[in-house]
Amino acid sequence: MLETAIRKGLRETGRRMTRTRKAVLALLERTHEPLSASEIFAQLQQAQVAIDLVTVYRTVNVLKELGLVLQLDLFQEGQSRYELKEGRKHHHHIRCQICGRIVDLLLCPLKKLTKLIEERTQFVVDDHTLEFTGFCPKCQ
Amino acid sequence: MLETAIRKGLRETGRRMTRTRKAVLALLERTHEPLSASEIFAQLQQAQVAIDLVTVYRTVNVLKELGLVLQLDLFQEGQSRYELKEGRKHHHHIRCQICGRIVDLLLCPLKKLTKLIEERTQFVVDDHTLEFTGFCPKCQ
């Protein structure tokens, strides 16, 4: 179960499992799109969970440090989104410019490209972003 | 010459060529890295050009509307960068996590991938970002 793995990570870094951390994790666990801090805040409020926006930010940052959550900066959105990493393969996203729906792309064509870039630029490549925007079937 | 093309675009949209627009364009023309608004502001101040940060933002937005400038949101930088589009091929970037240097990658492997994504998701793909981070030769 996810919570067990998390308690371990928290304990090892001198942290504690709390009501709010549980709530954020549970929300991310049952949600299938990456959520922004304000969306997490709003959804928890709807679910009658008392939590402050500041605490949401602090929580996602802790979870990111523990390697449990991924932070995404989608194309010209002006805010970050967070999704559970738990056992998921590296992947990318496409977002509809009209309705904002975000769909996972379960592919990444960049392994060969990364090697090519390292050869050409002499950089050591550490990470990459690849995000698409477009129009979803409903909004075309 | 670039300025001629720009005057045309400005005129056609009921706009005017001004001292500040010239200065921003000239700076982008002689700079080989994408610049943020505050960098444009700082460099113009150094060059004895009187300009407000607000005007920088308004100027890059106008140039973006005219299709003369590209706005980039590099990986977790928290600010936008702008570069002249003028006759340049579509390309991507890699940024050094230590010194911040940004290098152009004169390639884009995404034409085939775009088609595949359109088939799989039924989205119409409109645009994409692809940015790398890593460590440049000097900072390794």
Add this chain to the structure above:
DNA sequence: TTCCTTGCAAATACTTTGCAGACTG
């Protein structure tokens, strides 16, 4: 001389920080 553009101040959006009281282990 029209009306677009600028600078300044203020507003907005997202995120982080400081601090005292609340809670976990």
Add this chain to the structure above:
DNA sequence: CAGTCTGCAAAGTATTTGCAAGGAA
């Protein structure tokens, strides 16, 4: 009970907006 975590207020950063004065055509 020690030390972490939370909520509230406030600050910080990037960007946008309102408005009166200045400037281009």
